[in-house]
Amino acid sequence: MAVWALGLNHTTAPLDLRGRFAFAVDQIAPTLHGLRESHARHPEAAILSTCNRTEIYCASDRPEVDHTLDWLAASGGVSPGLLRSHTYLLQDGQAARHAFRVASGLDSMVLGEAQILGQMKDAVRAAEDAGALGTTLNQLFQRSFAVAKEVRSATEIGAHSISMAAAAVRLAGQLFEDLGEIRVLFVGAGEMIELAATHFAARNPRAIAIANRTLERGEKLATRFGGEVMRLADLPDRLHEFDAVVSCTASTLPLIGLGAVERALKKRRHRPMFMVDLAVPRDIEPEVKALEDVYLYTVDDLAAVVQTAQASRQAAVAQAEAIIDAGVQSFMHWLGQRGTVPLIQQLNAQTDAWRAAEIARARRLLARGEDVDAVLEALSRGLTQKMLHGALAELNAADPAHREQTAQAISRLFLRSQNKNGL
Known part of the structure; x- marks a missing residue:
């Protein structure tokens, strides 16, 4: 049995290229169906798609790595050659090692962050619901979760991590003298926005607002933080009211355009605006960054902020890698035994x-x-x-x-x- 992984992440591909391969939750099932149908052997498959990475995991009796890359390139409208230069292709033990490192937070922009484990579990559930998950990939991911649990309980890998949300608050604090005096708008109501709102709310800003496509979900989040809820359609007319904007939605097109920000700045008499775009693809048009009174940060811009306390984490990383090594050996032993099952049955x-x-x-x-x-x-x-x-x-x-x-x-x-x- 062969296992392979194809992926691109924040270290191998620029933000805009990653945006071409970001799959929303409702896209996963049909995408998995198309992926499997494109392969002659209809392999087991799962797709992990986050703001920092898109990864495809497959298993079949024979590897079809090149075909998987060609399929992904076609789905994103780029040439296989261009995609290959920004991806990693891993097979068998290396694929397992990568999955274990991702689940444990060792491959994240924020070393040791825990959110990726939940995202990987969501990806496995989506693959299972789509009928794309078989015995081999299920075993790979269940072992990934077990290794991640051991890494978290046996090491201090997450003790010094700084989340993307905390990094956003830190940057805002460098721009505004008192975060208690600013008005903050959050666009979206997902897990990342909830985390960001939690961090900003701890600084007691003057006002918090949630703009979301679904008002009901936005109201729940706004109530939790004592804020107001607004429709996305009202965002352009009210943008000028806010000093800080944090956006993270699953929209395939930008929600905040250059023109809307220019009009907001004019109404604000060019008082500065702090903007964070955590979405992939982007929620805020990249041209906004060139405006003189706007401080726009993307997920990639936050990389330097979150990579702190690196030296104090090296011992934890070494411990985690040892746990992962043992996990890889165990999985490869199981995979090898799987290859002899037909012979044993005969x-x-x-x-x-x-x-x-x-x-x-x-x-x-x-x-x-x-x-x-x-x-x-x-x-x-x-x-x-x-x-x-x-x-x-x-x-x-x-x-x-x-x-x-x-x-x-x-x-x-x-x-x-x-x-x-x-x-």
């Missing part, structure tokens, strides 16, 4: 057939009144002859160049007790 079926034939023969002899000891002797001789026939035939038929190798293999298989005793 051997069991063959020996059962031999046993049934010899028992039937013995019963016939006993029914005719034959001596019991003689029947048992014949039964045991018949079984041993059947089991040895193939090995002896191979030994006699082997050419001189391979006879010694054949003899050693037969010796290991049939003379194990003698070998253990040094005979």
Whole structure:
């Protein structure tokens, strides 16, 4: 059985290229169906898509790595050559190691962050619901979760991590003298926005507003933080009211355009605006960054902020890598055993057939009144002859160049007790 992973993330691909391969939740099932149908062998498949990465995990009796890359390139409208230059292609043990490192937070922009584990579990559930998850990938991911749990309980990998949301608050604090005096708008109502709102709310801003496509979900979040809710359609007319804007939605097109920000700045008499775009694809047009009174940060811009306390985490990283090494070895051992299952089944079926034939023969002899000891002797001789026939035939038929190798293999298989005793 072959396992492979194809991915691009914040270290291998720029934000706009990653945006071409970001899959919303409602896109996962049809995308998995299209991916599997495009492969001749219809492999097991799962897609992990976050703001920092898109990864495809597959398993089949034979690897089809190049075909998977060609399919992904076509889905994003880029050439396979361009995509290959920004992706990583991993197989078997390396694919397992990568999955374990991702689940444990070792491959994240924020070292040790825990959010990725929940996102990976969501990806597995989506694959399972789509009927794309089989025994091999299920085993890979369940082992990933177990390794991640051990890493978190046995190391301090997350003790010094700084979340994207905390980094946004830190940057805002560098621009505004007192965060208690600013008005903050959050666009979206997902997990990332909830986390960001929690961090900003801890600084007691003057006002908080939630703009979301679904008012009901926006109201729940706004109530939690004592804020107001607004419709996305009202955003352009009210943008000027806010000093800080944090956006993270699943929209495939920007929600905040250059023109809307320019009009907002004019109404604000060019008082500065702090903007954070955590979405992939972007929620805020990139041209906004060029405006003189706007401080716009994307997920990639936050990388330098979150990579702090690196030295104090190195010991935890080394411990985590050791746990992952053990997990990879265990998974590869299981995967190797999976490859011998058909042979084991065939051997069991063959020996059962031999046993049934010899028992039937013995019963016939006993029914005719034959001596019991003689029947048992014949039964045991018949079984041993059947089991040895193939090995002896191979030994006699082997050419001189391979006879010694054949003899050693037969010796290991049939003379194990003698070998253990040094005979």
